[in-house]
Amino acid sequence: MKFSARATSPSPNPISLAQQQATGPLTNLSDSNPTRHGLAPSLLPSVYQADPRGPRKAREQLAAFLTRREGRPLDPNRLYLLSSTSQGYSWLLKLFCDPGDFVLTPRPGYPMVDQLAQLENAEVDNYYLTWDGTWMTDLGGLKQYLQLHSPRALVAINPNNPTGSYLRPAELAELQRICATHQLPLIADEVFFDYPLISRERRRIAGSEKVLTFALDGLSKNLAAPHAKVAWLEVSGPASQVSRALEKLDSIADAYLPMSEIIAAQIPGLLAQIPAQLKKVRARLAENLAILRRLVHASSTGVVSLYEPEGGWSALLRFPAWIDEDELVTSLISKYRLSAQPGYFFDMPTPGFVSLSLLPRPSQFAEGAAKLIARLDELSAQ
Numbered sequence: 331m332k333f334s335a336r337a338t339s340p341s342p343n344p345i346s347l348a349q350q351q352a353t354g355p356l357t358n359l360s361d362s363n364p365t366r367h368g369l370a371p372s373l374l375p376s377v378y379q380a381d382p383r384g385p386r387k388a389r390e391q392l393a394a395f396l397t398r399r400e401g402r403p404l405d406p407n408r409l410y411l412l413s414s415t416s417q418g419y420s421w422l423l424k425l426f427c428d429p430g431d432f433v434l435t436p437r438p439g440y441p442m443v444d445q446l447a448q449l450e451n452a453e454v455d456n457y458y459l460t461w462d463g464t465w466m467t468d469l470g471g472l473k474q475y476l477q478l479h480s481p482r483a484l485v486a487i488n489p490n491n492p493t494g495s496y497l498r499p500a501e502l503a504e505l506q507r508i509c510a511t512h513q514l515p516l517i518a519d520e521v522f523f524d525y526p527l528i529s530r531e532r533r534r535i536a537g538s539e540k541v542l543t544f545a546l547d548g549l550s551k552n553l554a555a556p557h558a559k560v561a562w563l564e565v566s567g568p569a570s571q572v573s574r575a576l577e578k579l580d581s582i583a584d585a586y587l588p589m590s591e592i593i594a595a596q597i598p599g600l601l602a603q604i605p606a607q608l609k610k611v612r613a614r615l616a617e618n619l620a621i622l623r624r625l626v627h628a629s630s631t632g633v634v635s636l637y638e639p640e641g642g643w644s645a646l647l648r649f650p651a652w653i654d655e656d657e658l659v660t661s662l663i664s665k666y667r668l669s670a671q672p673g674y675f676f677d678m679p680t681p682g683f684v685s686l687s688l689l690p691r692p693s694q695f696a697e698g699a700a701k702l703i704a705r706l707d708e709l710s711a712q
Contacts, residue, residue: 331513331542331571332482337425337578375591382583384411388594392562395601402537404564408572410579411589412561415521415546419446421563421582422517422544425575426482427452433483433517436467438676440491455481456677461637465495469504476512484509485517488535489525492646492676492685494639496523496532506540515542515567515575521551522642524608527619530640542567542575549600551643553607554689558600560593611643611689618688618695619645625699633710634703644685646673647702651682653709658684661709666701 342350349356364370365378383389389406397404412418423446427433432453435443444454457472459465486505489496497505509516518535526532536545548561565572565579622645626636637646649658655672662668673683686699 331515331574332426333574333578334424334426334428334431334482336428337582339577339581378591380584380587382580382587383407383409384589385591385594388589388597391598391601395604396564400534400537404537408565408576410563410565410583411594412548412563413559413588414550415519415548415561416442416446417586417588418544418546418561418563419443419517420450421579421586422483422515423447423450423452424582425578426515431482433485434472434481434514435485436487436490438490438493438673438678439487440676443485452482455479457484458679459490459493459495461679464640465490465493467497467501467505469501469508472508476508481514483515483517485519486535487519489522489532489639489641491522491642492644492671493637494527494642494644494646496526496530496640497535499531499533502533502535506538509541515544518543518545520545520547523547524552525612525615525643526641527615527639528641532641536564537566539566539568542571544575549604552604553600554611555600555607560589560597560600614692615643615688617692618690621692621696622647622686622688622699625696625703629703629707631707631710634706643689644687646678647684647686647706649682649684649706650710651680653682653706655681655684658705658709662702662705665705666698668698668701670702 363378365376370376370378386406388411389409392411393404393406393409410418423433427450429451430453432455433443433447434457435454437456437458447454457475458468460468484505486497506516508514516535520534520536523532523534535543536547543566545564545566546561549558550556550561565575622636626634626647633650635648637648639645655674659670659672662670671685673681673685676685684702686702688695690698
């Protein structure tokens with residue numbers, strides 16, 4: 331496994347070695363942590379000990395929650411607490427990419443990783459999902475690509491956004507074999523995993539020991555609370571690779587220390603709200619998806635179709651490619667004061683897509699989706 335040149339592990343110097351070997355209490359004349367000198371404000375914990383992975387107690391609480399949720403033992407020492415999954419991506423880009431290196435992301439897909447890679451002086455290339463009634467990874471194309479190119483990591487979104495497709499167990503197993511063969515770390519974004527929209531077998535990537543894996547998740551989606559600003563990164567895989575990755579990630583994380591003790595203290599209460607929030611949001615998603623199915627079925631022209639999502643918060647509508655996506659959305663803005671994301675925003679394989687959020691209140695969603703479909707019917711008749 332190859333790490334970036336900038337992801338260094340600090341070497342012990344004579345002073346740090348002597349400190350480690352000292353017996354009994356040691357007074358540090360250079361200690362600048364005010365909490366160790368009785369100067370912390372009363373509203374905050376009286377003692378703060380920096381931990382690059384996040385406060386130990388909060389990680390233990392998170393590990394216990396994930397163990398119950400996923401039915402597998404989870405080591406808090408393999409967790410990093412973050413302020414967002416975007417921060418996790420940034421750290422992983424630092425870990426694996428020197429300037430000019432690149433990672434592979436799925437297309438169609440949300441362009442967030444592209445933006446983050448640019449900020450890290452890294453690049454992005456793509457492997458592809460194809461549609462034949464369901465979305466599947468083009469594994470043959472990926473294998474051919476890797477014979478000629480050397481990415482530094484592969485990103486898998488499970489389920490993908492905007493396609494809403496989960497990785498099938500056999501599909502995931504083959505992706506893991508490909509990563510192992512090419513010594514590629516697997517970055518798994520599973521923030522929408524607990525929002526299935528149909529009954530289909532699905533499997534988490536988090537915790538897999540088959541290949542070095544970095545799984546991202548957080549409260550933004552689990553709680554439907556983007557303002558909660560709590561996320562996590564779990565490292566798993568072959569023990570020797572995990573050990574090296576943790577050592578280098580510690581060095582990166584220690585430069586940021588993003589998790590506030592104030593936020594960490596709220597984590598148990600926030601985790602306790604997840605089941606109720608999931609239930610509430612799933613009900614909203616199911617109701618709006620049913621509304622969308624009825625509206626598509628009732629379309630006067632029959633030119634609009636729904637690409638059934640398997641999970642997540644959004645749905646894709648397909649319409650004739652001769653209808654310009656920009657014209658569609660700008661006409662919605664001018665005519666109805668409605669907007670939507672065009673397919674090209676996600677690098678859809680062909681023109682003629684629009685993505686809808688399934689989160690709005692059902693009455694608002696029904697009104698907006700009906701106007702969108704009516705506008706598509708109008709444009710198709712021109």
